[in-house]
Amino acid sequence: MAQLSSQPSPRWIGVALAFYAFIAIGIAEGGLGVLLPSILQEYSLTTASVTLLFVSQITGYIFAAFTSSLISSRLGLARMLLMAAGTLTLALAIYATSPVWGLMVAAGTLLGLGIGLIDAGVNTYIVQDERGASLIGTLHGFYGVGALSGPAIATTLLAMGMTWRQVYVVLTGVVGLLIVALLAVLVIRYPPMHLRGVATSEGASAAQNLGRSLRHPAVLLTGLLLLVYVGTEAAIGNWAYTVQSVGRSMSPMAAGYGVAAYWLGLTVGRFGLDYCLRRVGAVRMISLSLTLLLIGLFAWWQLPDQWLSLPMIGLALAAIFPATIWLVPRRLPAELVPGGISFATSAASFGAAIIPTLVWTNWHHNNAQQDAIKNLLNRS
Template sequence: MATVFLIIIYAAFISLGIPDSLLGSAWPVMRSDMGASFGFAGVLSMIVAGGTIVSSLLSGSLVRRIETGKITLISCCLTAGALLGFAMAPSVVWLIVAAVPLGIGGGAIDAALNHYVADNYKAHHMNWLHCFWGVGATIGPIIMSFYMQEHYSWREGYTAVSIIQFSLAVLLLATLPLWKRVAAIRKTEQPNNVPPIGDAGPERIIEDSAQHANVLRIKGVKHTLFAFLFYCGVESTVGLWGASYLVGAKHMTAETAAGWIALYYGGITLGRLVTGFITLKIHNRVLIRSGQIIALAGGIMVLLPLPQLFMAGLICIGLGLAPIYPGLLHETPARFGRENSAKLMGYQMAVAYTGTTLLPPLFGWLAARTDIALFPIVVLAFTVLMMICAEKVNRLLSKQTYSGIG
């Protein structure tokens, strides 16, 4: 039952990923139809992410008060309705209105499902969960590119995705009683006092963490949060502005640019699929560090003025990012304690989407006043900052282990 139910959770994450890549793919055409400025996509992205931050911060309390299944169902209905609102929007004002429930619904699903999987399944399932987010994020530009090319309509693309979301809502409604039952089964299968989420030999910063009234005071938490901030800065900046960069600086058509962004998300998807198998043998920390090195190499390739290297670098960034986000999420209970994981999962989601809220719009503002050609430099800078923060946590963990703690 738990395996079958996991497939439903994977389907929920596919539907979560599809809307995340739509706006960036559609914007080169969408902005001219709506009479919007180049940088207005950053405003919409900020509003969506702002709603996500609010729902993520509340997710810890919501998970305790409301079943994860109900949260997921309600959130799916919110996102489906919001996407239909995008498709029918007569002006940018309506896009702003629809962006609010889109962000709230997406954030609630993200935090609730991440906590559920981290608490009930092993590390490879977390990687595969986010692999299926990548499937959705890859499908999004393909759907949008098809409707823009065949039907000359980004609105039909949003309508198609809205129908997919409503279909998932029906499936979630039918399987609502299974959430508690599967969690109970997983709990009985786990040995006492052994968290299901730990890899072989996980180091945990304990220092009486259960006694901390404020989880932000636990050592390593703040640097982990900054790693999430800059991770989402890289991922969402490439996703939102990559197509505009290819159109504006590389003179590609909007349809071709959307296809290349689909390949970027495809790199994330493939990387997470492979990582899911590798986690059975290799510790999350090694995979996170390896991903950062690959993403850094991709950022350097994108910076070089060679078209062939740029395309390869774009896919490399996607492959490198693949293990970082799910790896950091899955380490949360092992590093900081299961008793803190629900609250910290919400905080991590909130800070991650703060990166989505602030950093891509910041680049949009900068590009509108200077040149879109700054895109590779900004992506590389965010990648370096993410790596510094994550490595700081690793050093702290090593010191704690060396001193006999954990």
């Protein structure tokens, strides 16, 4: 990556900031699944209306998909990440204080925008730097740390007697530390994060590069794969607690820590990914992961009382996203990488909003059919 000065910059500053940014978005996303039943009760929601919280995030993700590379090119990475961190923190603060459901739904757009910009910006920063490309698995491992911490923190604080709003105050504070770190980066003018984009040899603009990347088949296929993958990851993370506690009558503590075990499996897998990529290769690693994922999903469906399937699913999911992102610079010209990663990661975030909604709608519909059958049998 280009530098603003000829002096070498301390590598650890940007890497540490990237890791904490992924912890922050992991916490923001991971805590919601445990808090959903409390939110349902607070606002007297139906199971259909609660899905609006996921749908509202879609507009933010779509905006991030088509603008993150342009914003980074115009403002520089550090300023874009600061804007994204402020947007995400504001969304969580609104979640904690919103007096009406409609305002919380509207804040979902801000949450989607903040997460989408951070995801695209940090992934691009890591994979474009040859020194940092080997850290892609560790980077996503720190997302797992956040996603694991979110439900664990939420479950513990609820057990201590806090309300779901107070839990969101705590999560807001944790994510807000990212703003402080980014302000420090701006003050010291850390050169790599003031980079304003990658130019082509023909001098094409960021907008032209974005347009070219969106017409590249590899970008479109990558976006589709990550949409399905992240949607699956989020659906399990968001709804496993409800399925375990409501559908399978597990205790709230057991259900909450079961979700934490799911994220633990994902986290462990990602911290070992860099080694596996060197030994196995990205494509073979993705194929093995998909096989293990099918086994884990089948076990969770057919053996509901055991504890192994959720961490197995998390372990299976661990490699897919970072290995796919790792392949992007190896499949695209350098000037198309920012736009390609921007679109792919934001398509993934779109999946995180739409697929959990579809899963919940289908699960609720099936439960409603079963209740209707039971009522009919009781009457007869």
